[in-house]
Amino acid sequence: MPSFRASRSARELPRVPVPTARAIVDCGVYVQGRRLPGRFTHRDACAEVRNRGEGFVWVGLHDPDDRQMGDIAETFGLHALVVEDAVKARQRPKLERYDDTLVLVMRTVSYVEHELHSVSEIVESGEIMVFCAPDFVVTVRHGEHSGLASVRKQLEADPAMLMYGPGAVLHAVADYVVDTYIEVAASVELDIDAMEEEVFTPRSQVAVESIYQLKREVVELRRAVTPLAIPLQLLGHKPDLPLPKEIRRYLRDVADHHTGVAERIADFDGSLSALISAALAKIGVQQNTDMRKISAYVAIAAVPTMGAGIYGMNFEHMPELRWTYGYPLVLSVIAVACVALFVTFRRNHWL
Incomplete structure (x- = not known):
């Protein structure tokens, strides 16, 4: 009873707000690249940029809650509709515009190392949202595998690119996400090749469950990758978006890479569907072969069974019952018949 009262009182305590800084991975001010x-x-970063009248802020967040995201939205003037999307995640890839702020949602993917025949997760997914405005970029990341530290480090080593402002960050993040698509697709392709080799190897045991699992993971990968095509096309080809012309050129290159990997993933789905059909056909052939072998052995076993059954009926007037060589003759006839059946079935490839 005391433990119950303690747990109940703990549930009734108000939840202590978590500071926004706990969700911020990095926050930097960039001026002149x-x-x-x-x-x-x-x-402070927002105030610094707006007091200077130049530069931009890049704030990186990881799994913020309602309060933390609300604080960020209040500071940078984000629309209330995007706050809920940023917290709940699991959004479909899309591009939205709120005045001068672009909101790009992208699904992230990661390849999970696994055994070939293990029915386990192969592709892990997450999400990145990028809020891009003239004087700030806010990136919101969900998932443990999609860190942007390397992207920030690479950009900071290229001041000429950072001179293009927040659009450079938008391009770098999109390029990073599409590059991970390519890497994951290459790993999945190796799995498919290994599965194809095993399916078409003679006398191999086919695990259809593993193929279905791989197909399901490919479907998840396709759902994460394919919808990003339209947002990237809009970013690269709509001149009215608040992005520098040079950044739109870079984004068109990202869109081309994305088109290639999306087509590649679509081919995976078709290959796995054909592989499942081939595996099922192979299983059917194996079962037919097994049934033929069983039938052949049953036919061979039927001969001695028939002979033993006839001479086991205990009639008095039966041929060769009193002949000295009657028993060896019956055994010889049975043996010759069994051997003849075996040779016949072997010639017909039943055995």
Whole structure:
């Protein structure tokens, strides 16, 4: 009873708000393509840029809650509709525009190492949302595999690219996500090749469950990758979007890479469907072969069974019952008949 009261009182306590800083992975101010020294809170960074009248802020968030995302939205003036999407995640890839702020939603994927015949997760998915405005970029990441530290480091080593402003960050993140699509697709293709080799290897045991699992993971991969095509096309070809012309050119290149990997993944689905049909056909052939062998052995076993059955009826007047060589003759006839059946079935490839 005391433990019950303690747990009940604990549930009734108000939840302590978690500071927004707990969700912020990194926050930097960039002016003239270079990051300003020092550490900034998201509010200080925003004030610094707007007081200067140049540069932009890049805030990276990981799995923010309602309160944390609401604080970020209040600081940077994000529309209320996008706050809920940023917290709940699991959004379909899309591009939205709120005045001068672009919101790009992308699904992230990661390949999970596994045994070939294990029925387990192969593709892990997450999400990245990018809020891009003239003086800030906010990236919201969901999932443990889609860190953007390497993207930030690469951009900071290229001041000429950062001179293009927040659009450079938008392009870098999109390019990074599409590159991971290509890497995951290459790993999945190796799995499919290995599965095809095993299916078409003579006398191999086919695990259809593993093929179905791989097909299901490919479907999940396709759902994450394919819908991003339209947002990338819009980013690269709509001149009225608040993006520099050079960044749109870079984004068109990302869109081309995305088209290639999307077509590749679509081919995976078709290959696995054909592979399942081939595996089922092979199983059917194996079962037919087994049934023929069983039938052949049953036919051979029927001969001695018939002879033993006839001479086991205990009639008095039966041929060769009193002949000295009657028993060996019957055994010889049975043996010759069995051998003849065996040779016949072997010639017909039943055995």
